[in-house]
Amino acid sequence: MKELKIQPIKNGTVIDHIPSGMALKVLRIIGIDEKGVDSTVSVAMHVPSKGTGWKDIVKVEDRELDPKEVDKISLISPSATINIIRNYEVAEKHKVQLPKVIKGIVKCANPSCITNLNEPVETMFTIKSKSPLKLRCHYCDRELEDVVEHII
Ligand SMILES: [Zn+2]
Structure with a gap:
């Protein structure tokens, strides 16, 4: 300590x-x-x-x-x-370890993504780059750069 x-x-x-x-x-x-x-x-x-x-x-x-x-x-x-x-x-x-698949903790930036349409679909992203951190939406392929701002 x-x-x-x-x-x-x-x-x-x-x-x-x-x-x-x-x-x-x-x-x-x-x-x-x-x-x-x-x-x-x-x-x-x-x-x-x-x-x-x-x-x-x-x-x-x-x-x-x-x-x-x-x-x-x-x-x-x-x-x-x-x-x-x-x-x-x-x-x-x-x-802490960055998960390979990021589920349900980050919101997709694409307003027409299925995860933003009131469907019971949990968001899912894969890591595109670690530094700087970039994610890719599993559903609409939209790339997300300002990850911190999209944490649910
Ligand atoms: Zn999406």
Whole structure:
């Protein structure tokens, strides 16, 4: 826990190595701007990071992220590390991984795509390029560049 520049937590999740400036987008993904969140969330922004300059850290008490939230974080922050904390110890630590197929977490930019027509069709994208991140819609082939803006 020494490497974390913020207070240790008893149970919860620490999302580390978020690119500097992206912490607020991570908060949106984990629903902090919605009503009904009852856990404490702390944010450290612009923290010195070994090798990579600066990073942000988000700490969520008493909650572990669901797989969709982790996938969303991988879209905005492919270098992030998820630390699951149980009883003040890091119980699990893993790097996020960009899924090969991205299902149900990004909206297609094409208004006439079947996924935008009130059909019960979940959005599905494949990765066209990782850096910069570009996705391709499985249904209409539309390429999506501003991925972060289209996270559902
Ligand atoms: Zn589409």
